[in-house]
Amino acid sequence: MSRFILQHSDAGLRLVDRFSRQHPLHINFMDAGFSFRLKRGGGRKEMIAKAVGVKPRLQVIDCTAGLGRDSFLLASLGCDVVMFERSKVLALLLEDAISRALANEQLAEIAGRIRLVHGDAIQLLGCQTNTPQVIFIDPMFPTRKKNAQVKGEMQILQRFVGKDEDASTLVRCAMATGSKRVVLKRPIAATDDFEPSFSLKGKSSRFDIFLQ
Ligand SMILES: C[S@@+](CC[C@H](N)C(=O)[O-])C[C@H]1O[C@@H](n2cnc3c(N)ncnc32)[C@H](O)[C@@H]1O
Incomplete structure (x- = not known):
């Protein structure tokens, strides 16, 4: 019996982990929590906005799309x-x-600014x-201490894709x-070989910014 199955449901496509009682993984940009996050200050107060230096029509490559x-x-x-x-x-x-x-009338314009490419960023960047x-790079955080484990849908994502052991290669590319x-988005206490130009720190994660 395979552990993971991809299922069609009324709400859309979802990934079920048959060894877990957790809710299936379903990406929905319209869910209440995410809509609230989008509306709160238009997201501009989010650390990611400052880390990326957002402005209209800025071209961003997100190498690790995940849940998008x-x-x-x-x-x-x-x-x-x-x-x-990938x-x-x-x-x-x-x-x-x-x-x-x-x-969706309210989200169509935003979604229209996103293009998805299936493939490995290490190759695609070249x-x-x-x-x-x-x-922008947000690799799957390595398994952490019990009290700092990822929550909710990130857990099933982590079980499914595993750790991104080649994250350093991706950063070099x-x-x-x-x-x-x-x-580069990292857990707050992560130690890396890379020396950022500056970092923005939150409670559990930080953004390391490399200006070249
Ligand atoms: C921690 S998740 C990213 C979460 C994402 N930032 C979000 O907002 O949902 C990491 C994702 O990056 C993908 N990934 C890791 N390395 C990659 C690579 N070299 N090329 C493409 N995808 C990659 C993994 O498959 C996983 O889905």
Whole structure:
């Protein structure tokens, strides 16, 4: 019996973990919690907005799309976002969520600023013809101490895609593009080989910004 199944439901596509009682993973940019996050100060107060240096039509490559929340938030602030996701299943869930957002009067404009590409960012970054203005990277955090474990839908995502052991290679590839701004989201206590130009720190995570 396979552990994970991809299921069609009335609400859209969802990923079920048959070994867990948790809710299936379903991406919905219209859910109440996320809508609240989008509306609260238009997201401009979010650390990610400052880390990326958002302005209308800024071109951002999100190398680690995941549940698409960071990309959607950046698009809601006027950025044009290309998101890369290497998991085929995640890419299908994202595609489904974006098509539902495109059909929603209030979200269509935001969703229209996002382009999803299924593939590995390490390869895809090397194929860019123009230097990306901003590159954003949010790899799957390594398993942490019990009291600091990821919550909710991130848990099932982590069980499904595992750890992004090659995150350092991805950061080096991002720097090698010559992009003026590379933004790396990390757990607050993470230690890396990279020395950022500056960091923005929250309660549990931080954004390391590399200006080149
Ligand atoms: C922590 S999640 C990102 C969460 C995301 N920022 C959000 O707002 O939902 C990391 C995701 O990046 C993807 N990923 C990691 N390395 C990648 C790579 N080299 N290329 C494409 N996708 C990658 C993983 O499959 C996973 O879905």
